Amino acid sequence: MLSVGLPFPQVLAAAQAGAGWAFEHLYRELAPSVTGYLRLHGALEPEDLASETFISVFTGLASFSGDEGALRAWVFTIAHRRLVDDWRRRDRRPQHAEVGADVLESRPGGDAEEDALAQLGSATVQEMCAILPADQRAVILLRILADLTVEQVASVMGRSVSAVKALQQRGLATLRSEFGRPGDTLGAGPAMSGMR
Structure with missing residues (x-):
């Protein structure tokens, strides 16, 4: 995950001590995937x-302990909770704004998202996500992005x-x-290779 050249424990310790460069690095590494999700x-x-997710992350970072994988899981737990809260707010106060079909094309994302978009095209990614129920979509996106x-x-x-x-299996x-396509197995590529 971290490409700064320093071991993760040092970057984490610096961020927990309030070093701006470490906060910035964690944000740059994680924000594109979180936003894409x-x-x-x-x-x-x-x-x-x-x-909102990263405000919560940086506010609670001092009490975090764990490795890189645990940090990613913690950040996406916060993002998922913010998403669920957003759904609840929207259910209480319905919005009339519509998201255009070109929303993915107009906003760049993280490396995983860019790779997926380059391979499949943004319309296909949107179409794929739209056919899945929210819980299956969440599992697939959390596993890939x-x-x-x-x-x-x-x-x-x-x-x-x-x-x-079970959700992953049904979604796939x-x-x-x-x-x-006949003879084609979705999931055979690198993005989904570990999902079986």
Whole structure:
């Protein structure tokens, strides 16, 4: 995850001590994937939710302990909670604004998102996400964009590992049936190789 050249414990310790460069580095490394996750989940203002997520991350960072994977899982847990809160707010106060079909094309994302968009095209990614129920979409996006393990996704979503595996399996089966060509197996590429 970290490309600054320093070991993760040093970057984390510097961020926990209040070093601006360390905060900035963590944000640069994680924000594109967080924003992509929120955007592909239909958040009307993904950048705003990402900002709220990182305010919470930086506020609570002093009490965090763990490795890089644990940090990613913790950040995406916060992002997922912000997303659920946003859904609840929208249910209470329905919005009439519509998100245009070109929303993904007009806003750059992280490396995983850029790779997926380059390979599949933004319209296909939107179409793929739109056909999945929210819980299956969350599992697939957390596994691909956030690069979380099944156990970490279960923690983020507040579900059991077996429930997450079932959601992943159903989501991939839906995507295969909708988008797979005869003789083609969706999930054979590098992005989904570890998801079986």
